[in-house]
Every structure is written in C-alpha cells, then in structure tokens.
Amino acid sequence: MGTHGRARHPSPLSRRAFLAGSAATGLALAGCGAPDVAAGRARVRQWNLFGGGDGARLVQMHEQFQDEHPRTALQAYTFAWGAPFYTKLAMSAAGGRAPEVATLHLSRLRGFSPTTLLDPFPRNMLTEAGITEEKFLPDVWRRCLVDGDLYAVPLDTHPFVTYYNTEICAEAGLLDADGRLAPFSGVDGLVDALRAVREVTGQFGASVETTNPWRLWYSLYRQLDGEFFDESGTELILDDDKAVQVLTLMRDLADEGLLPRFADYPACVAMFSNGQAGLSFNGEWEVTTYTTAELPFSMAPFPDVYGSIRTAGDSHTFVLPHQRDRSTEDTRATVEYIAWMLEHSVDWAAGGHIPAYQPVATSDEYLALTPQSEYREVADDVQFDPQAWFSGSGSQMQSEAAAAFAGVTSGDLPPEQAVAQFRAAVLKLLDTPSPV
C-alpha cells in the first residue's frame, strides 16, 4: 500500500487516528492495573500458598490488619500449593522483583537458596517489633538461621495428626470417660484400634493418602530412630531394614483392609468425611473442612507405634524474598505486619496449626480452642524433613518417595524394592551438583 491508497478510500476514522486512539486506550488501561499506592503509604505485597479454610482465614486476618493499619497498603496474592507456588516465588526473587514478604515451608529454607533468593531479616527491626528468639521453640528458631543470619520467622508448626470420628469411635469402644480417644500404642495397639473401627464402618479403619505416603512413612521411620543424612548432609545413611519394616506394616494394614489400598489426597479426606473410615492420619489443616461439614470429630496426636510420639511436620514461615532495591520503609511495614500476624496467630490456630509464637501458644485463648489444642504437646517432637536442596514440602524428594512408596499399599511393589528404588533416587539427587 502506498500513500495513494489512503486518499482514494477516505473513511470516517482514519487508520492512523484509530491506531493512535487504541494505543492511548491501551496505555490508559495498563495504568489502571498499577497498584494504587498513595504517597507516603508503605506497600506490603504478600504471596502465599494457602487455599481452603486457611486461605479464608488469612483473608479475614488481612482485612483486620488493613483496618488497623490504614497507612500500610497490604496486597496479598494466593497461588496453588507446592511446586507451582515455589517456582513462581523463586523466579520473582531471581529477577530481584519479588513481593515484600512471602510464606515458605521451613523445611524448604535451605533448598530455596536463601543467600541468593532471600534477604536476611534486619534483626534490630525485629527486636523493635518484639520478635525475639526466646518467644519461639529453640529447634524451630535454629532452623531459621543460615550462616548466623535469620532468613525466616516461623508462624506455626503443623504436625501429622490423628483425626477421629467421635460417633464411630464411641461405638468401637475407643473413647475414654471424657469422650477423648484413649491413647493406644505399639503395632498391636494400632492394629486392634483399626480393627475395632472397621467393625463399625464396615470399610476402612483409617484413611491415609496412599499416593503420597511420605508423612506417614517418615513419622513411623523416625519413631524407629531411623536416620537419613549424616552430619554433613551429603551422605545417605538410610536404614534399609527400618525403612522396609515401616513399609511392610503399611502394606500389611492395607492388605487386611484397615487402610485403603489407593487414596489420593481428596479421597483421603472424603473417606473420613463420609464415614468410610473412622480415623484419618493427615496434617491438622483439614480441621476447617470437617468442622464446616459438621462432622462429629476430634483430634489427637499421631499414635506412638514404635515407642515415641514423633510425627512428621513442618512449619509455615515468613520470608523476605530477594528484592534488588528493598526499601527500608516497606521492610519496616513488613516487619510490623509479621509481628501483628504472630500476635494474632490464635486466629490462625483455629485452622489447626500450632502457633509458633510462644506467648500465643501458651495463652488461655489458644488452650480453649478444641480440637485445635488437643495435640499441641507434639510441637516439640515434630520431625522436619531431612535437610538438602531437594527436600522439604512439595519437593523433588517427596515426589520420589511418593513414586516409590505408593506402589506398596496397592500391592504392586514389595517393600524391599520400594526402598531400593527410593534409595537410588535419593543417591541420584545427592550426586547431582547442587544448583543452590
């Protein structure tokens, strides 16, 4: 088309004017998308991975925080749990344009390359805001330190626990005089309890997530004192006999029909909700689901099967993802936000999580929460994932464990082979040069 084309075909709106107009409209629309940060207002962008009941509770807490802090602009974004969240967070931090604050599983801290992807907390600001070491459990606090710098502030501890249907368990004769689950222990105790429940349900004793049995396996393996990595964290010292022993128990329970042979996560929850199972071994975060469903249930620590109440768990923390130009003002507001969340973490605890902030964890308000405070004593016995760049919640190592162990309950893979496969997978990960 030459210049003559336009002259011959006059249109009411010239092409050029149209293009200019639409470009301007585009710019104006893009402008609308920019956050409304009034001058002098500190900005706290928060990224998290909380869905379901936790997500709803977080939104409520954020609304209250915003009401009480009009000078801070809090913008919270929720992403899908696990790898989708962590990949996005890592990429934003790798580019130096991360949000001011994000949630992170404590077990993933080392694997998240804290020195490049996270900014350390300014300790003086934390002290000013009242966030100090003695207000947390020593083991949890220690895990937040990397090379002496503090990279995470813990919000909660979330153990693997026992849910029990009070009506089914009463009928099975498992409740004590107070209507609580009478503690049972040992392999025989567990099997007897599961059998008694199955008598009532006619289907399963307990529901567990068999497609990803890492938490169940690791709880029991740690009860056997099984070790994972050596001191240096570079050598695998997995005890094959103990690992096989745990998997054999899981297989036997599934063979007898006391556990489902196959249940993915939603099925594990559904089986407990609809009474196919009278017990459920799962993380404590489903308390809201069952409360909303008005299920007659309560909660207890994961049973002592091999002589201790160790149970798998993790901790949600706040971290400062790496920003190229971190503003002191925004960081101050961020620390203020974190301190507020810790002080109000009894609201968070309603979702099942044990508050990490000890002034709240020992408060009457928290102790009055049932069933959420029924298993608080396990906080000290929570077993975090072995530490490596490929371990932690939603990590590669958990997927490898899921791949190897899921076949055991379904009867496809003998326990010995499952352990051999898992061992080989972890050795391969150890051999891979660490990318962090």
Added chain:
Amino acid sequence: MAVNVSSTAAGRSGTATARTGSPRTERLAGLWFVLPFLALFAAFMIWPVVSGLWQSFFNVSLAGGEASFLGLDNWTEMIGDAAVWDSLWNTVAFTLMSTPPLVAIALVMALLANRSGWFGWLLRFAYFAPFVLPVAVVTLIWVWMYQPGFGLVNAFLTGIGLPEVGWLNDESVAMLSVVITTTWWTVGFNFLLYLAALQGIPQHLYEAAAVDGASPRQRLWRVTLPMLRRTTGLIVVLQLVASLKIFDQIYLMLDGGPNNSTRPIIQYIYETGFTSYRIGYASAISYMFFAVIILISVAQFRLFSGRKEESQ
C-alpha cells in the same frame, strides 16, 4: 470492516498499472509494517531459542549465582539419565495411543452428525461441548469418576458384575485412563473439522454414484473417505503435535504417577528446570525433545508431499 477490505482489494487490482511509487519504496514501507511483529518475534521467539541452546552448555541455576561452562556435560548426563528416556517414551506412548481414537472417533461422529436430520444440532452440540471445558474442570470430573470404591466408572463395573479397575493407581491402566479422558475432552475439535469437510463434498458426486448404482457402503468408501483424505492428513498432523505436547491432563490427574509411569517429558523438563532449579540441564532435555519433534514433522512432511505427487 469486511466491506473495507474487499473494496481495497478491488481498488488495488484496478489500479495495478497506474502505480507511481517505485518498487523500492514499496518494499521499505512493507518492512515498516512487519517491523513490530519482527521485533516481538525476535524478543520472544528467536532470542529464547538461541539463549536456551546456549544455556544447555552451562550449569545455569534458577536460584541465581555464577553459571560456569560445562561443555557437553548436560548432554552426556542426559544420555545416561533413564528418567529422560522413560518420560520421552511415555510421551510417545500417549501420542501413539491417543491419535488413532481421536481421529477415528471424530470421523464416525462426523458421519453420524452429518446424516442425522432433525436432531443433528443435538449431536453437534453434545460432541463439541466437552471441548469448551478448561482442563482443570475436565480432570477434576474424571478423577472423581475413576475413584475406586465410590467412583462412577468402578461403581458401574461392579454393578454389572465385573471387577474394579485401578484407573489411577494401576501402572498398566493409568495411561489408558488419560487417553480416554483426553479423547472425551478434545475429540470435538477434530469432529468439527471433519464435519466441515463432509459438508464441503459436492452433492453431485453422490448423485452420480447413486445413478451408477453404488450402494451406501460403496459411496462411503469410494466417495466420502477419498474426498476427506486431505482433511484426515491435516487432522493427523494437528493431533500428533497436540498429543506430543501432553502435560496438563497427566500432571493434574496423576502427577506423572503411579511410580512415574505416565510422567511425560514436558513434566520432567518442568521438574528439572523449575522445581529443582536446573535450567541448564532442563534446556538440554528441551532441545533433545525439540529435535524429536522436528524429526517427526519432517517425516510427516515427506509423507504428505509424497502423497500429493501420487495424486497428481
């Protein structure tokens, strides 16, 4: 708008001899028109392709830090990495299993919908409806249907006295489950292409065949199917490419399980690059997969150009 375009075309053809501008300025003007596209294409296509290849020779980490030159280490690691070849095979297996039903069933559905009279609209709607659903909804529905014990499919099987099938937990069945779900979900698109092609077959061919005494079966084999050959070629090409891209359904339904038996190569690339931060190694695997796709495309191109010559 449409009027504008046609009048421009008419004007152009009418004044082709009366042009005053030199070919050179015409060409320059053309360049300005494609420049915005070229810039975007270079920034979002050419540059990533080149830099991806470059990165495959370094230990680039998503977590940052200095990347050092590895030479061919990523590539030799890939050759010895069984997970790469297992997942590549899973992708190929899915493609081989899903393409035939997605083409054949679409054809049968199109033939049915084309023949039926007053309820044709219902068939067209019913066959195409699943295609408009997002993948997350599709997988959610099918995962519940496949559940053991209370899932719709297994409840039906036990209801008629058959044993349950471990749709999601049996290694030998899981891929088939994904193929069934994918067929239900996407067959509507191929169906639409076939239906359009069927309606494009001139009626006089059938009339001539009928006059010559061809039975309905002969009309199908001698008129309809040969006339659909080009469409079938197109559908097979599109379907192969779409199937090789498999990731969403498997990731959402099975997360590559049970025991990685369905994990497609794209999921392994995603896990390596984004979950484990090893962008350099993930790039090397991507390039290998890229080469496989090119090989398949070239093979198809050969087949097709061969067929065209044959028909001339």
